[in-house]
Amino acid sequence: MLRRLLPVVLSLMVVVLGVTALAARPQRSVPHRTADFVVIAGVAGLRWEDVDPQTTPTLWRMAEQGSIGSLSVRSAHRPTCPMDGWLTLGAGSFAAWSGNRPAGSCPAQTVAVERPDGNGANLPDQETVVHFNQEQLPWGAMPGSLSESVRCSVAVGPGAAVAAARPFGRVDRYAPALPDDPTQLLGSCVLSIVDLGTVDGATKAQRVAAARAADRQLARVLAARPPRSLVLVAGVSDTDRSARLHVAVADGPGWEGGWLTSATTGRDGYVQLVDLAPTALAALGRPMPERPFVGRPAVAVGGRPDLADAIAQPLDAEREAANQRGVAGWFFTLLAAALMLLAVAVLPLLRRARRHAGPYGPEPVPRRVVALVELLLIAAALAVPAALLADAVPWWRADRPGLAFAGVTALLVVAGTAAVRFVPGYRSTLGPLGAVAALTVLVVGADVLTGSRLQLNGVVGYSAQAGGRYAGLGTVGLGVFLAAALLSAGWLAQHVRKGWRPAVMVAVTGLAVVIVGSPYLGADPVGAIALTGGLSVAAVISAGGWLTVSRLAWAVVAAMAVTIGLAVVDLRRPAVERGSLGRFLAAIGDGSGGLPLHRSSTANFDTLVSSPLTVLALAGALLVWFALLQPWGGLMRLFGIYPAIRAAMAGTAVAAVIGGVLGGVALDVAGAAAALVVPMAALAALRVLDHSTDRTVPTAGRTRAEDAGVAGDGLADPSGPTPSGQEPPATDRGTGAGRTADPGEARADRRPPVPSPRPSRPVTAR
Known part of the structure; x- marks a missing residue:
């Protein structure tokens, strides 16, 4: 009865942990009406490096008394050219002026403004622009949504006319330039x-x-400016091919001396261009349009230092983000190449790792060579967490930032490899795997718990300039964290009785689900759902046996229950507070769900064909399938001896695929996970093959079945598949209650080993 109820209890535990992690939301001040008028002043290309007391004294004084932030000007095109930026500002969603421009450039663009009555204006190209955004772009932006939400609006200058034009092209009041006295206007x-x-x-x-x-x-x-008004100054676009962060300043009642932030970024000091339209409406107390904005209202939070020090922070982040793009490309390319070279080096070792008991056989590989390859595998597995930790050192300030990053990362890899090498239990089969997994969980988890500062603009993190993510776990961080969490749980579960292994898997990995999904920490609901699915699969097979239909059903039920629980909680929130899952389900309900699906499929395809992590994922899969899972590869033997490790690796594969597909990043999560799992799987397979001919020496007074079924993580786990007619395999040294009877070692409670009738080394024929 207990065995039958265990999947139900574990599923309930997973559901409670997952929903608890995803249901809570950080408490932010709710935007309310703070002004009677809003003035948005846009400057294309304005960056914080352009602001100082001598060049821009007015803006400097405004920033001193108001709230400031770094503005991401992401639009439907990259880079965001001036017309794209102005159109995105008025749409409150990612928009683009035209598709007829060379990729990656910002040519000079002009906008036709007609003034038939001398008061307002008309944009004859607006209908074409609306059709282009509605029909040909995946965001379905509606240009003019901001102006449609108020009774009348004023535009000064051609760029402002693009932002203020209604969907049919009408600008309520227009002036080509500021009049001598703009007060009345x-x-x-x-x-x-x-x-x-x-x-x-x-x-x-x-x-x-x-x-x-x-x-x-x-x-x-x-x-x-009118009385009781909010003035927003924004660098609305780029002016060249480089995507940069720009100026954002808010000055008005309730916006004094703080950082700007919004729900779309989740990080103090960062806002998006799409946040300005909902910010203006929230300040005026106006309802949001029927077609929801992509952005969310910005708010001001405290904790900002003196203005000079405050501006130094986005400038430093800007420099780091600018160097991050180039360094990240060659880092992952080199990592993929190094792992493929290691795979080639490991193949002959796997073929010759098994000891031959007969008179003939290949010469064993020298121990020093095997030890060196093992250290290289450990170093490769630690490359990603070392690169994450390298961002604690300001390498981007060096004259040659790429070399500085490489040097810091190499030192951290060497230090981590040495730490794993000298941990107790390193000689055991699972010793390096457990140490590497624990070290990775420690590094990534500590960063998430302290605000994910290392991932922001980091080489293995995410760039604020790209405008995709600003806080929590990034794609690479999610991949290595979920893999390390499941492997750590599997390593711990292998050290307890098999009846307790599912509970250990749920307890350890359930904590990781909370860290990934909590809006206060990882802020990745898709990652939490994916990890829940992987955990459910791992828990049901961690005690041994196969993934039967009933076990798979319980795993699917647990993962679906977490998803449904999150969806119910998210849909009960107001529209402006919903997460990605709630917005997607709401779009399905109102018939506009095709746009999110189209965006996700497009993002998956683009990432699949352009990311170096795809190479990592495919190379790892090929090595596992065509080498490690072969009869001579050792991984099947490892799975049979250590069912908890088999469960952890199966759960990692499930979670990585789900997280990548649902997150719109294709195989990137799987590639990051493979960078950790594949080297450790190869190392463990080498060690298992090295012990493949060991035999347990029966203890006097005990049956062979009792010796084979010792508690802990013995090699002869009774739940693992054992070929019929073979001797039960020996317990690996240092990993369980039983130990391998190595040559030259005898224990008082064991019989002496029976001499082999044949020499174990090759005999040369004379």
């Missing part, structure tokens, strides 16, 4: 959008001149 509507120009130029002097001109225009806007 800015006070005529509750929403005003002003184009202050563009900061661009090939030289520093040109950028300084453009920033000074924009600052003079801003001074006129601030002097004419």
